[in-house]
Amino acid sequence: DTEVTQTPKHLVMGMTNKKSLKCEQHMGHRAMYWYKQKAKKPPELMFVYSYEKLSINESVPSRFSPECPNSSLLNLHLHALQPEDSALYLCASSRGGLAGGYNEQFFGPGTRLTVL
Amino acid sequence: AQSVTQLDSHVSVSEGTPVLLRCNYSSSYSPSLFWYVQHPNKGLQLLLKYTSAATLVKGINGFEAEFKKSETSFHLTKPSAHMSDAAEYFCVVSDLSGNTPLVFGKGTRLSVIA
Numbered sequence: 001d002t003e004v005t006q007t008p009k010h011l012v013m014g015m016t017n018k019k020s021l022k023c024e025q026h027m028g029h030r031a032m033y034w035y036k037q038k039a040k041k042p043p044e045l046m047f048v049y050s051y052e053k054l055s056i057n058e059s060v061p062s063r064f065s066p067e068c069p070n071s072s073l074l075n076l077h078l079h080a081l082q083p084e085d086s087a088l089y090l091c092a093s094s095r096g097g098l099a100g101g102y103n104e105q106f107f108g109p110g111t112r113l114t115v116l
Numbered sequence: 117a118q119s120v121t122q123l124d125s126h127v128s129v130s131e132g133t134p135v136l137l138r139c140n141y142s143s144s145y146s147p148s149l150f151w152y153v154q155h156p157n158k159g160l161q162l163l164l165k166y167t168s169a170a171t172l173v174k175g176i177n178g179f180e181a182e183f184k185k186s187e188t189s190f191h192l193t194k195p196s197a198h199m200s201d202a203a204e205y206f207c208v209v210s211d212l213s214g215n216t217p218l219v220f221g222k223g224t225r226l227s228v229i230a
Contacts, residue, residue, distance in 0.1 A: 004159075042206055042220035043160070056217065090159055103148050103167070103210055105218060107159040 004108035006091050012114045015081060021111045023074040023091030031096030032074040033105065034066060037088040049074060050096050081115045088112055118143045118209045122221035130229050135179075135194040137224045139207035142188060149190045150208040150218070151181055160206065166190060177201070202228045 004025045013019050023032065031050045035043035048056035049068040063085075065077040074091055092105040123138040141147060148167045152160040164175025171183040181192045190207060207221040 006159075040223075042223055045217050048217065088157075092160075104150070104162065104165055106162070107152075109159040110157075112157070 004091055004093055004106050006089075006108035006111050008111060009109070010112045010114075012116065013078065013081065014116050015083075017081075018077070018079045020078065021076040021089055021091075021113075023076075023108055024072055025093040025106070026072055027093060027106065028071075029093035029095055029106075030071060031094045032068065033092040033094075034064075034074070034076050035090040035092065037090055037110070043090055047076075078113075081113075083115050086113055086115045118145070118147070118211065118216065118219045120207050120209050120219055120221035122205075122207050122224045124224050125222065126225045126227070128227040128229060129197045131199055132196050135192070135197045135201065135226065137192040137205050137207075137226065139190045139192065139221060140188050141190060141207070141209045143209055143211065145211035145216075148210045149181075149183060150210075151175065151179070151190075151192050152206045152208060154204045154206065154223075156203070163192070163205075197226075197228045199228050199230065202226055 007022045033048050034046040036046055037043045045058050046060045047066045052068045052071055063080050067075040088110045090110045091108040094105045119142045121140045129135055150165045151163040153163050154160045163179050164173045164181055166173050166183045174180045179194045181190050183190050205224045208218050210216055210218050
């Protein structure tokens with residue numbers, strides 16, 4: 001199974017809502033990532049979890065809160081977002097650690113987020 | 117530090133003709149290089165990767181790329197374009213040890229004309 005799944009596919013939320021994005025992989029990967037992608041731009045790294053610990057936070061606003069409950073799951077909790085946060089949010093995973101680090105990342109299909 | 121330059125923001129080819137998407141990289145370390153493809157409203161799919169083995173790398177869907185250290189290039193080619201190849205393509209660099217996050221190019225949009 002070389003698939004990364006993300007739910008929901010689409011999400012529309014108001015600026016006062018709280019919602020969560022979910023990501024799951026069953027490849028035994030120990031590194032998982034959240035990216036934000038605006039239209040016609042490359043993905044921008046937000047967070048990296050390595051062995052279930054947050055290893056990189058690319059100065060992301062606190063209204064985005066990641067969580068890694070176990071080695072297969074990655075969540076992104078959203079609260080008090082702004083319209084400019086509307087984007088495609090991509091999850092990815094890789095083997096992690098000394099076996100390959102950040103290389104060869106497998107991406108999920110993304111969640112299209114619209115903030116009204 | 118690492119960086120990637122995709123030399124064309126948009127490439128348009130006719131169906132059945134060759135595809136060339138150009139990528140130059142800069143890396144302080146021995147690089148790992150990747151090409152990813154993204155179809156509209158989809159996630160990224162790995163096309164191929166270079167990780168210091170053979171310099172000519174074959175990927176999925178008939179794509180291949182050649183690592184040229186002297187030219188710091190990693191151009192993506194395909195002998196004959198298909199309509200389904202129309203998508204956004206990203207050239208990506210990391211270091212061979214995998215200890216640095218991926219660095220993405222700005223992307224090249226490939227259009228295929230019937």
